[in-house]
Amino acid sequence: MNEHVRRLIEVLEADTTAAQQQDWSGIESELQVPLPDDYKEFIEHVGGGKVDGYLYILAPSSPNQHYDLAKSAAERQEAYEDIFDFEDKPAQLEPEGSRIIPWATTDNGEWLFWRILPGQEPTDFAVLVNEARGERWEFHEMGFAEYLTAVLQGDIHSDILSSTFPSSPHDFHKFTHTP
DSSP states (O other): OOHHHHHHHHHHTOOOSSOOOOOHHHHHHHHTSOOOHHHHHHHHHTOSEEETTTEEEOBTTOSSGGGBHHHHHHHHHHHHHHHTTTSOOOGGGOSTTOEEEEEEEETTOOEEEEEEOTTOOGGGOEEEEEOTTSOOEEEESSOHHHHHHHHHTTSSOOSSSOTTOSOSSOOEEEOOSOO
């Protein structure tokens, strides 16, 4: 198991007893990009869910339709195409052909994305965080599991995410259904 995924599961004290096989080729075809192995490994071992009552990790074929990876990616792509007509793109998205795909959202409406550059390997996708109802972005040159673990352990402080996140002790609740 990837060290960052192992540490994230440990920090969250997440249940890994119900492995969830995914059709990764199908979702990657739909998104038109291969996904990072750390994310796929986390989803297969743990699944999507709510972290510390605030952050929602998206998952393919989520039992909660509001947090489905492909659906959220399509919605965000459309929204940001419109937004970037009026707001400046963050510098990290200026290279031609760069794109973002969400991997999490929050109760407040912030979004956490992979920043994807043309020809980039999924292991090199970085994290971009966008504030709700604003133009601020944070960039972190690390992957999904490393970033989330660092935030949960207090090694990274975000000026965008809620000041009450993360909580202690951590809790993780898998998505089970659409409310």
